[in-house]
Amino acid sequence: NAGVTQTPKFQVLKTGQSMTLQCAQDMNHNSMYWYRQDPGMGLRLIYYSASEGTTDKGEVPNGYNVSRLNKREFSLRLESAAPSQTSVYFCASNIRSNTGELFFGEGSRLTVL
Amino acid sequence: GENVEQHPSTLSVQEGDSAVIKCTYSDSASNYFPWYKQELGKRPQLIIDIRSNVGEKKDQRIAVTLNKTAKHFSLHITETQPEDSAVYFCAAGDSGYSTLTFGKGTMLLVSP
Numbered sequence: 001n002a003g004v005t006q007t008p009k010f011q012v013l014k015t016g017q018s019m020t021l022q023c024a025q026d027m028n029h030n031s032m033y034w035y036r037q038d039p040g041m042g043l044r045l046i047y048y049s050a051s052e053g054t055t056d057k058g059e060v061p062n063g064y065n066v067s068r069l070n071k072r073e074f075s076l077r078l079e080s081a082a083p084s085q086t087s088v089y090f091c092a093s094n095i096r097s098n099t100g101e102l103f104f105g106e107g108s109r110l111t112v113l
Numbered sequence: 114g115e116n117v118e119q120h121p122s123t124l125s126v127q128e129g130d131s132a133v134i135k136c137t138y139s140d141s142a143s144n145y146f147p148w149y150k151q152e153l154g155k156r157p158q159l160i161i162d163i164r165s166n167v168g169e170k171k172d173q174r175i176a177v178t179l180n181k182t183a184k185h186f187s188l189h190i191t192e193t194q195p196e197d198s199a200v201y202f203c204a205a206g207d208s209g210y211s212t213l214t215f216g217k218g219t220m221l222l223v224s225p
Contacts, residue, residue: 040122042217102149105156106155107156
């Protein structure tokens with residue numbers, strides 16, 4: 001039982017390049033989330049998926065797109081990376097939106113040069 | 114939308130002292146208040162949560178109190194230990210919404 005798994009753990013991009021962060025959970029959770037963490041800014045929600053087939057914008061969605069591929073997988077795409085997107089990204093899931101513990105992945109550290 | 118303010122941003126205590134972290138929230142509809150601990154380089158993990166029908170909840174050395182009238186809630190850690198050193202995040206949400214709003218975090222440093 002791996003919990004929430006996200007890849008890659010580290011990535012360096014050049015400005016303008018694209019990439020996709022992958023996230024999968026094996027806990028049969030309905031809801032999945034993507035957060036970014038920057039020093040002094042806490043955890044800010046980028047996008048979330050309350051259930052399979054739905055996605056919604058969070059607090060800081062600009063420059064990102066998401067896909068809920070199936071119940072297990074939720075990916076985050078940067079179409080044209082910018083230095084302002086340098087951050088640590090966390091995927092999380094819970095059984096149902098806002099009803100209990102969020103389980104986080106290990107994080108993905110992204111640097112955009 | 115919800116706004117969560119967290120204070121202090123850093124807190125240094127001696128081992129054995131108590132530590133208190135405070136949060137305020139803006140949306141009176143919020144009814145769920147979790148606290149997450151993030152050790153250096155690790156993922157955030159839930160340590161305790163409280164719902165609005167409860168004023169206080171304890172789990173060994175940690176406790177959370179909630180004042181719905183004043184819209185604030187606090188995390189209390191007693192008999193602190195070096196392994197309590199971490200960043201602590203409060204959050205607030207409502208079962209009618211889909212997401213939590215997090216505070217900006219408090220870095221707790223416990224010196225031996």
